[in-house]
Amino acid sequence: MSEKPTIVLIHGAFADASGWGGVMSRLQSEGYTVYAPSNPLRGVSADADYVRTFLGTIEGPVVLGGHSYGGTVITNAAVGADNVKALVYVAAFAPIEGETGAAAGNLAGEGPDLTSIAVIRPFPGATGGNADATLNPEIFPQAFCQDLPEEQARIMAYSQRPAALAALVEPSGPPAWKNLPSWYMIATEDRVIPPAAERIMAERAGATISEVSSSHVAMITHPDEVAAMFVAADQATSA
Secondary structure, eight states, X not given: OOSSOEEEEEOOTTOOGGGGHHHHHHHHHXXXXXXXXXXXXXXXXXXXXXXXXXXXXXXXXXXXXXXXHHHHHHHHHTTTOTTEEEEEEEEEOOOOTTOOHHHHHTTTSOOOOGGGGEEEEOOTTOOTTOOEEEEOTTTHHHHHOTTSOHHHHHHHHHHOOOEEHHHHHSOXXXXXXXXXXXXEEEETTOSSSOHHHHHHHHXXXXXXXXXXXXXSOHHHHOHHHHHHHHHHHHHHTOO
């Protein structure tokens, strides 16, 4: 069996696992086993439980990464997942206990109001005002991925996975980064999570920080740099 850890990649809201494709192919070429399971996008605790259960099916150490809201999920999922040895955040939320995504996005002042460009739709079984949210596909390219080719951005806009409102406003639990080493990629042209807020979260978590000149989707625009960060996390935590 390979001595390399398994790498698990968790996507965020308004996206899907295909966004990790470039990073996956690069890591696979380096000999890593890589998974990018589908994030349910139903709520912080529910999504973290799902990912933690998935991690429990993997033998050996894991480097766990998350993009955007996926950062909140890995922050919670790695608590109690004893095989996770490092966390990697890519333009992601890295919340403290009790913090919501909205609060984290406003750490450096007023962040973008994504609710103003959200499309809200009901889903079966939703209670307490819960509903599904997507970003207005006409605005999505400039808000989410302004540095991608127009055709690619529009495909992403019209194929985005909705996130339950509960996933965006549920407070986070105790953070795994308190007990695990972490790495953080700041996207300096991010229009979803302000880069200044990303820096605050990264420094607060004691993460090893890198930067790329990118929109919110740094794993798509800079797959080489993101893949290299996962390799660095592995090498720094290898016995």
